[in-house]
Amino acid sequence: MKIASFSVKSDHHIGIVQDGQIISLTALGPDDFPACMKTFIERGSELRKRAEQLIEQRGNDDAKFSLSEVKFLPPIAQPEKIICVGLNYIDHCKETGMEPPASPVIFSKYANAIVGHNDVIEIPINSKEVDFEAELAIVIGKKAKNVSEEEANDYVFGYTIMNDISARDLQFQDGQWSRGKTADTFAPIGPVVVTHDEVGDPHELAISLELNGEMMQDSNTSNLIFTVPQIISFLSQSMTLKPGDLIATGTPPGVGMGRNPKVWLKNGDRMKISIERIGTLSNHVKA
Incomplete structure (x- = not known):
């Protein structure tokens, strides 16, 4: 569905x-x-x-x-939590010059960042290095606390697409990621939520991002370092997950900061993220 x-x-x-x-x-x-x-x-x-x-x-x-x-509209406009996993594809770790983590790297976005399909992504006035990240996002279906990996899938309602927009200059200036990750419009999601039964195995999905018609990211969720059950179990040991909570599972290689020369988003850019069995999320950029 x-x-x-x-x-x-x-x-x-x-x-x-x-x-x-x-x-x-x-x-x-x-x-x-x-x-x-x-x-x-x-x-x-x-x-x-x-x-x-x-x-x-x-x-x-x-x-x-x-x-x-x-x-x-954004499928879920006011989730209690927007949780993101960083460095969750090995090739993405390599392009950022970072070692693959021993446990999930977690950061958060806030609801002010949420926009929907075909909405505008705004470049903030204090950043010149805004990047894109195609991500599969989990939608939690019921209250989850201290969930084992074996039972974690029972707590998934479905999946959607998120573009984890990131102001890299702000992200690395601060030493922690919040300001660079959760500016207004920095969490486009949608266009739909697809129920878990229709998606099937979330670790066998083609995932790609096109920028102005050029393929920038092209991978498969089979390359995730930490799987959906591992992520849910890990998070639920610290926090109670609630229905409608969003968990972005990380981005594959090909982001702008990993390129030579680097590619930063600019006024008029258009992006399309496609994830197999879910759909295509499109957004354009405004300075």
Whole structure:
């Protein structure tokens, strides 16, 4: 199931993307489906079954929209936590000149950084070295504390795409990464959340990023150093994960700072991140 948050004119909806269109669950069952992805996630299988029933039972054309007539919103606009894993592809470690870590390298972004599909990424006035990072993001489905690796997959609702935009000059000036990682618009996500059953094995997905039509990153999640279960188990030993929390799993090689000459984002640039079985997240850059 591919689930999206979107708007038509000024109305917000949650809906299912299928067969080149989007079906609004909010329009079909407003009592069951407020336009809130976190509510959908928190109510779990109960709401998924209700969604499937509504789509099968009602062929209401007023609830169907073409993808071109809707604005995709961030699937989850206000997660409690946005957790990121750094240095999680061996080749990316090499291009940054860093040793592969012995345990996951963790940092956070804040909700101010979240934007959606086709939204603008803004270069802040205090940075001249803004970079891109294509990442698979985990969407947590239920409360998780002290979870073992063997049971970790049971806590995954689904997956989406994140572009971990990074102001490298700020990131390395500070000695810790927060200011360089969580400027406004630095966490584009979407366009959809795909449920874990439809994605299948998250460690067999092609992942790529194009900048102005040129392939910059081209890899596969099979190259992750720390797997999805390892990451969830590791984090849950320190913090309680909640429904709707986002965990970005790291980026493959090909980022701008690892190139010679280096490639920094500039006004007018356009990016497309594609992850197999999830979709394509597109954004453009504004200075």
